[in-house]
Amino acid sequence: MSHPRNAVVIGSGFGGLAAAIRLQSMGFATTILEKHDQPGGRARQIREKGYVFDAGPSLITAPSVLDSVFRAGGTTLAERLKLVPLDPYYRVHFHDGTWFDYSGDTEAMKAQMRKFEPRDADAYDKFIADAKPIHKAVMLDGLGASPFDSALGMLKFIPKAIRLKAVIPLYLNVSRYFRDFRHRFLFSFHPLFIGGNPFTSPSIYMMISYLEKAEGVWFTPGGMHSLVAAYADLFVEMGGTIRYGQEVRRIDVRDGRAVSVKTDSSEFPCDLVVSNADVGHTYRDLIDARNRRKYTDAKVAKFDQSMSCFLLYLGVKKKYDKLEHHTLILSERYKELVRDIFDRKVVPEDFSLYLHTPTRTDPSLAPDGCESIYVLAPVANNRSGVDWKTLAPVMTERILSSLESWGLEGLRENLDVLKVVTPDDFQHGLNSLDGNAFGLTPSLLQTGFLRPHNRSEDVDNLYLVGAGTHPGAGVPGVLLSAEAMEKCVRQDYGLDAAAA
Numbered sequence: 270m271s272h273p274r275n276a277v278v279i280g281s282g283f284g285g286l287a288a289a290i291r292l293q294s295m296g297f298a299t300t301i302l303e304k305h306d307q308p309g310g311r312a313r314q315i316r317e318k319g320y321v322f323d324a325g326p327s328l329i330t331a332p333s334v335l336d337s338v339f340r341a342g343g344t345t346l347a348e349r350l351k352l353v354p355l356d357p358y359y360r361v362h363f364h365d366g367t368w369f370d371y372s373g374d375t376e377a378m379k380a381q382m383r384k385f386e387p388r389d390a391d392a393y394d395k396f397i398a399d400a401k402p403i404h405k406a407v408m409l410d411g412l413g414a415s416p417f418d419s420a421l422g423m424l425k426f427i428p429k430a431i432r433l434k435a436v437i438p439l440y441l442n443v444s445r446y447f448r449d450f451r452h453r454f455l456f457s458f459h460p461l462f463i464g465g466n467p468f469t470s471p472s473i474y475m476m477i478s479y480l481e482k483a484e485g486v487w488f489t490p491g492g493m494h495s496l497v498a499a500y501a502d503l504f505v506e507m508g509g510t511i512r513y514g515q516e517v518r519r520i521d522v523r524d525g526r527a528v529s530v531k532t533d534s535s536e537f538p539c540d541l542v543v544s545n546a547d548v549g550h551t552y553r554d555l556i557d558a559r560n561r562r563k564y565t566d567a568k569v570a571k572f573d574q575s576m577s578c579f580l581l582y583l584g585v586k587k588k589y590d591k592l593e594h595h596t597l598i599l600s601e602r603y604k605e606l607v608r609d610i611f612d613r614k615v616v617p618e619d620f621s622l623y624l625h626t627p628t629r630t631d632p633s634l635a636p637d638g639c640e641s642i643y644v645l646a647p648v649a650n651n652r653s654g655v656d657w658k659t660l661a662p663v664m665t666e667r668i669l670s671s672l673e674s675w676g677l678e679g680l681r682e683n684l685d686v687l688k689v690v691t692p693d694d695f696q697h698g699l700n701s702l703d704g705n706a707f708g709l710t711p712s713l714l715q716t717g718f719l720r721p722h723n724r725s726e727d728v729d730n731l732y733l734v735g736a737g738t739h740p741g742a743g744v745p746g747v748l749l750s751a752e753a754m755e756k757c758v759r760q761d762y763g764l765d766a767a768a769a
């Protein structure tokens with residue numbers, strides 16, 4: 270097959286940017302078409318009255334994965350960004366007034382655990398030792414960075430997954446190591462970071478605990494959006510093009526192959542298409558039904574879409590020393606709250622909150638003496654039928670008032686900026702089906718081979734990257750999806766990896 274000349278990437282989320290850098294480095298003249306007026310997608314930036322907010326991702330993990338994208342573009346992470354380690358990674362406040370500074374420091378972790386349950390402190394090493402080989406399989410042996418699209422590959426992996434206990438529900442597995450409710454939470458909640466249910470997600474996600482310990486949790490001056498900007502700048506320096514305000518309406522398919530991409534105003538003929546848009550949106554809304562044998566409308570409707578988020582962006586004319594850079598404030602209910610979000614799809618009166626306060630580390634993100642805070646409450650996706658126009662103001666009041674009672678005194682009277690994002694914004698702003706915040710739920714039945722593949726199963730020359738594809742959500746996950754896409758393209762076009 271001759272080397273094609275140009276590629277179009279739909280969407281400039283982290284997956285799209287990484288895909289575009291990799292395509293450009295493989296010799297494709299690459300154009301990103303982005304619906305919005307800035308890159309990043311979920312990682313876009315919100316600025317108002319001198320306050321700067323990362324709209325979504327805030328914890329930087331797996332710097333080695335971030336670096337691999339820069340290296341594909343001929344540079345390095347160290348050359349482009351300064352990373353600042355965070356210690357603790359996050360402070361977790363429990364309903365009973367106790368709290369825990371979660372970090373990668375074994376002795377600091379055990380010392381805190383000993384106070385709650387000495388036997389749990391003794392089990393910590395074993396937990397980490399058992400998480401290590403799972404991390405190795407996914408991150409070091411390349412499972413996450415390779416297309417998981419053969420049934421044979423899955424069959425080969427199953428015995429290993431069983432041996433590593435990677436298929437047991439995570440919370441159940443964690444409960445075998447730890448007795449105290451706090452420790453059971455701390456070592457099982459990570460799937461929530463990527464839209465998964467800790468009580469049903471497979472223990473393969475124990476790897477996140479190990480990943481954070483091995484590679485740390487970081488911040489970069491300016492916030493996560495500095496990473497977005499660094500990738501976008503690199504792509505443009507490499508000769509790539511980003512066109513903003515271009516919502517793709519259709520991927521044209523001829524004789525089973527993607528041949529062009531259409532927006533309202535233009536047509537972009539191309540040799541290859543990568544979609545970074547929501548998987549369900551890509552198949553259902555952009556590709557004519559007669560070109561979809563696997564991802565029919567009925568199949569897309571059956572996707573188990575991940576949960577969503579209710580977010581407040583607060584510019585506050587006051588400093589709050591009670592907040593760490595990353596703070597979790599938990600409801601007394603864990604399992605039942607998770608069931609409300611994932612199974613019952615209702616919005617209860619109580620909530621667990623995650624607060625991102627980057628001004629604790631980088632005061633330049635707000636005016637002097639002020640704090641830039643975002644508050645995230647995980648909520649059911651829009652299959653809940655909730656009318657967010659009605660509920661948003663109610664929920665906003667509830668959250669602000671509960672934060673004041675918790676210790677952020679004078680929060681409401683010091684508010685300078687208040688912006689609210691609901692599942693409707695994910696659905697309509699980001700074209701995410703059912704307002705999902707993390708693509709498809711990372712359940713056992715939507716993991717690996719069973720997740721939408723990076724090489725389209727319906728259309729030749731179409732590839733998919735981003736949270737809904739293999740390996741899944743989270744910044745490292747979507748960057749790895751672009752590496753898996755690169756491997757598919759190299760195979761399909763007979764490109765030699767060494768020639769890159």
Ligand SMILES: Cc1cc2nc3c(=O)[nH]c(=O)nc-3n(C[C@H](O)[C@H](O)[C@H](O)COP(=O)(O)OP(=O)(O)OC[C@H]3O[C@@H](n4cnc5c(N)ncnc54)[C@H](O)[C@@H]3O)c2cc1C
Nearest residue numbers: 280282284304310311325326327328517546735736743744
């Ligand atoms: C609130 C929140 C907090 C998070 N926190 C963290 C964290 O701390 N750490 C972490 O690692 N991960 C975190 N995540 C997960 C992480 O942000 C996402 O998994 C990741 O950013 C998704 O990237 P993506 O490549 O799938 O693209 P997306 O960010 O989903 O971007 C897709 C892009 O496609 C564009 N698009 C869609 N349809 C079209 C169309 N038809 N035409 C043109 N453009 C289109 C959209 O405008 C968007 O820019 C968080 C997510 C959320 C929502």
